[in-house]
Amino acid sequence: MKVEKVDVIVIGAGPSGALASSLLNKQGKQVVVLERDTFPRFSIGESLLPQCMAYLAEAGLAERLDENAHALGFQFKNGAAFEKSGEHTFFDFTDKFTSGPGTTYQVKRADFDKLLADGAAEQGVTIRYQHTVIEVAEHPDFMRLVVVDEAGETYTVEAKFVLDASGFGRVLPRLLDLEKPSKFPVRSSYFTHVEDNIDDQHFDRDKILITVHPDYSDIWYWLIPFSDGTASVGVVIEPNKVISPEREHEAILFDYINQVPNLSRLLKNAKTIAPVRQIKGYSADVTRLHGERFALLGNAGEFLDPVFSSGVTIALRSATLIAPVLNDLLDGKTVDLENDYAKPLKQGVDCFKTFVTAWYDGRFQDVIFHKDQDAQIRKMVSSILAGYAWDTSNPYVAQSERRLDVLAKLCKAYQ
Known part of the structure; x- marks a missing residue:
């Protein structure tokens, strides 16, 4: 059997895979992306x-996003409520400590991911x-x-290096036995898309709305408006707090929405336009982020929690960090994947982790x-909430x- 040989295999064509393959392709590397789905x-x-916008610009994909955002129903975003x-x-997010973009979009991921993948393909990525x-x-080489x-x-295909950008598919962690339990408690999310029909003129569609349950501070909701009058809505909850979990997912989601006066008021005319889905136990971790000939990007490595929307940012950051290191390695230069990739990536992930932990224990x-x-x-x-x-x-x-x-102790003392 003939064995195909390439420089880099990228597993997964999602945001981190599209970005990493684009950046490597620009350096003349032979990259093939293997995507399980269509x-x-x-x-x-x-x-x-x-x-995220700075990372997309680095790969020449930000302009493509700007040009197509309106047609795809993506919503301009300037903050979080x-x-x-x-x-x-x-x-x-325009009023922040760190310089850089202060606005972005709320996107429908099916279209967003395709937009980036098509952009990478147009640049020459297979x-x-x-x-x-x-x-x-x-193998050693x-x-x-x-x-x-x-x-x-x-x-069969052989590559000098493999990047796992498979997200929740976590291909290399499964096949190379790299998985380890997350330190975060198991949580479930129930979510869907709705035609929101929000008639409150004061509602700010330019921001994600995060709502805390009035009785349980560790239960929270997202409301992400899109520019075409639809929205993504979901609730995050520990499974043992789900009342009658055998019910249909839609009944569970809207039961919890109706427990929150402001959110139920905003969504009183909402019509579900997609099946209500559930993801359970989504937080994940690994024993290491790289080997001699592979590295894990984004959610394939560690996924924290959706509360601050850090997942895509971490995914894109991992792509921009690994690309120059991998380019040097393929050019025969000596690289240190731990110090040049894993530790710098982990620095920001740990910062997000601090804020996620403090959200659930109430300090944040x-x-x-x-x-x-x-x-x-x-x-x-x-700045941190904006991804910096x-x-x-x-x-x-x-x-x-x-x-x-x-800071939390001071705020608690002077309530």
Whole structure:
């Protein structure tokens, strides 16, 4: 059997796969993307963070997004709003500590992912849809993959390096036994798309709305408006708090929405236009982010939680970090994947992790709903919520746990 040989195999054509393959292709590397599904296909993670725009621009894909956003129903986004028991607050992402884009989009991921993948393909990247990796073997100088194509035929390909951008598919973690349990509790999300019919003239469609359950501060909801009058809506909850989990997913979702006065008022005329889906136990982790001839990108490595919409940002950041390192490696230069890729990526992931943990234990909620907020600290927090979790000149990035904990205690003391 003839074995195909390429420079890089990318598993998955989602955002991190499209971006990484585009960046490597620009450097003249032979890249083949293997995608299990056909595009467009449904995915969650619809509220981008402004930091994403800088990464997309680096790959020459931001202009494509801007040009197609309106036609695809993507919504201009400039911040995040929060509501809890009648208290409201918001962050304007243009008013932040870190320089860089302050606006982005709320996107329908099926169309967004296809937009990026098509952009990479137009740049010359080879993408093979309905090609599934079923075996992986590590060798000193290459990785050997066994793949099943769209016709059910099996073939073998060898690559000098493999990037796993398979997201929740987590191909290499499964095949190379890299998975380990997340430290976050198991949570479920129930979500759908609706024709929202929101008639409140004060509702700000330019921001994601995150709502806290009035009785359980660890239960929260997202409302992500799109520009065509539709919206993504969902609830995140620990499974043991789901009342009658044997019910239909739609009944569970709207039962919880109706427990929140403001959200139920906004969505009183909403009509479901897609099946209500459930994802359970989505948080994931791995023993390592790379080997000698492979690296894990985005959700294939670690997924935290959807609360601050960090998933796509981490995915794109991982692509922009690995691309120059991998380019050097393929050019015969000595690289250090741990220090040049894994540790820099983990720095921002750990910052997000601090804020996610503090959201669920209530500390960050105490901070954002505090009445007397310092303007400069607000800018620093706004930067992180806008995705700038790698800017170590921001004290709340460089010392995220210590700084946030002190701030939360002060806010609690002066409520």
